[in-house]
Amino acid sequence: MRLIFLAAAAATAAGGALADEDAPLVAIKAGRLVDVLAKTVRTDQVIVVEGARIKAVGPAAATPIPEGASVIDLSADTVMPGFVDTHTHVTSDPTFSFYESYHISHAREAVIGVMNARRTLLAGFTTIRNVGANGFAAAAVRDGVERGDVMGPRIFASGPTIGITGGHCDENNLAPEYSYQGEGVADGVDEVVKMVRRNVKYGADLIKYCGTGGVFSKGDTPGAPQYSLAEAKAIVEEAHRLGRTVAVHAHGAEGVKIAIEAGVDSVEHASLVDDEGIRMAKKAGTVFSMDIYNTDYTQSEGKKNGVPEEYLKKDRDIAEIQRENFRKALKAGVKLSYGTDAGVYPNGDNAKQFPVMVRYGMTPMQAIVAATETGAELLKKQKDFGAIAPGRFADIVAVKADPLKDVSVLEAMDFVMKEGKVYRGAPEECAAAPSAWPCEKPSR
Numbered sequence: 278m279r280l281i282f283l284a285a286a287a288a289t290a291a292g293g294a295l296a297d298e299d300a301p302l303v304a305i306k307a308g309r310l311v312d313v314l315a316k317t318v319r320t321d322q323v324i325v326v327e328g329a330r331i332k333a334v335g336p337a338a339a340t341p342i343p344e345g346a347s348v349i350d351l352s353a354d355t356v357m358p359g360f361v362d363t364h365t366h367v368t369s370d371p372t373f374s375f376y377e378s379y380h381i382s383h384a385r386e387a388v389i390g391v392m393n394a395r396r397t398l399l400a401g402f403t404t405i406r407n408v409g410a411n412g413f414a415a416a417a418v419r420d421g422v423e424r425g426d427v428m429g430p431r432i433f434a435s436g437p438t439i440g441i442t443g444g445h446c447d448e449n450n451l452a453p454e455y456s457y458q459g460e461g462v463a464d465g466v467d468e469v470v471k472m473v474r475r476n477v478k479y480g481a482d483l484i485k486y487c488g489t490g491g492v493f494s495k496g497d498t499p500g501a502p503q504y505s506l507a508e509a510k511a512i513v514e515e516a517h518r519l520g521r522t523v524a525v526h527a528h529g530a531e532g533v534k535i536a537i538e539a540g541v542d543s544v545e546h547a548s549l550v551d552d553e554g555i556r557m558a559k560k561a562g563t564v565f566s567m568d569i570y571n572t573d574y575t576q577s578e579g580k581k582n583g584v585p586e587e588y589l590k591k592d593r594d595i596a597e598i599q600r601e602n603f604r605k606a607l608k609a610g611v612k613l614s615y616g617t618d619a620g621v622y623p624n625g626d627n628a629k630q631f632p633v634m635v636r637y638g639m640t641p642m643q644a645i646v647a648a649t650e651t652g653a654e655l656l657k658k659q660k661d662f663g664a665i666a667p668g669r670f671a672d673i674v675a676v677k678a679d680p681l682k683d684v685s686v687l688e689a690m691d692f693v694m695k696e697g698k699v700y701r702g703a704p705e706e707c708a709a710a711p712s713a714w715p716c717e718k719p720s721r
Contacts, residue, residue: 307352328697330668361651363524368390391418395428397625469508473515483542484524485545494588529549537554547602566614569600612651
């Protein structure tokens with residue numbers, strides 16, 4: 278039996294080596310390449326892709342195109358790493374009315390997620406972090422993408438969000454006789470530890486909990502903390518012990534500080550953060566994932582979509598405060614990832630946050646770095662994606678225009694490659710590295 282096992286292992290290793298040798302070679306000519314590690318733009322570059330990963334990057338004069346490689350000519354384009362959105366709800370659709378949402382099963386949410394995954398990838402977002410979905414629906418979409426059953430970005434899914442009874446992550450719109458509560462409700466140290474373990478058991482890549490009230494929830498206020506420091510520490514310690522990072526939904530200043538003291542990896546929203554919270558985040562290296570675009574959609578389309586006035590008012594009350602606090606956090610040197618809350622607005626419109634980030638203080642380069650390198654660092658996957666560099670996945674996007682002059686051009690992708698396969702591009706670009714899915718034309 279030992280000899281059989283060793284022979285099988287050797288055959289597997291030989292097969293793997295053969296597969297690497299036979300991996301398709303693609304050479305991309307990049308007219309302008311955004312180097313997010315050096316924070317600069319390099320011209321006249323060649324990217325050599327072998328299979329799913331980047332083999333070499335360098336000046337065209339010093340980077341030979343391998344014999345037999347397919348060539349994709351992006352000499353007239355600006356080429357960037359695939360984008361990372363660190364706050365999405367890929368199984369959500371805001372165009373379903375408030376009433377209709379009560380008729381959507383977990384299985385139906387997964388179907389919505391399949392649709393949104395495709396839209397998100399075609400928008401140039403090759404990786405997303407999904408921070409909250411019912412019934413592990415986002416994890417199901419993730420697994421479908423990984424197996425090739427579903428077209429979409431790489432997904433890191435949190436599973437159901439953990440929250441207190443009656444809090445933002447509970448369901449507070451039904452009368453008591455229905456005896457219904459949110460899937461992730463847990464109170465006290467023992468219960469929250471058990472809920473972390475449950476989420477991990479069913480496939481959560483990270484843990485998300487609600488540390489304060491929220492906008493889209495009945496009867497609470499965004500500024501009010503909802504977990505004690507002891508409970509927050511228990512969540513973080515258990516998640517970290519099990520090898521998972523932790524994201525916290527926290528609008529209010531006190532909840533933000535409790536979460537940072539507890540050791541969370543990222544604070545979502547951080548709308549009402551105060552100066553002390555900003556200092557704490559800077560010192561601890563805590564990432565802020567601030568969704569400063571979506572209020573534009575909520576205020577313009579929310580009433581038509583049946584969003585209750587209570588929610589619309591809470592959104593109006595904190596929107597500009599959050600944006601100014603984004604500016605303050607940026608100036609203070611807090612790490613800011615690109616997190617949009619997709620699902621509150623339609624998935625696929627993720628790039629609409631780029632111009633808002635620039636309007637509130639970022640340079641276009643800083644916004645692109647937030648959506649690439651910083652996102653990869655938060656996910657602890659900087660060896661795999663987040664930059665165009667040897668060894669990383671060939672997640673590559675491009676536009677004809679110059680986003681460093683007008684970042685809004687990123688709202689319409691001309692070229693999208695994920696793991697060495699082209700999903701959006703001109704016919705000759707699609708043919709050079711075809712995916713298993715029909716290739717979309719440039720969105721302009």
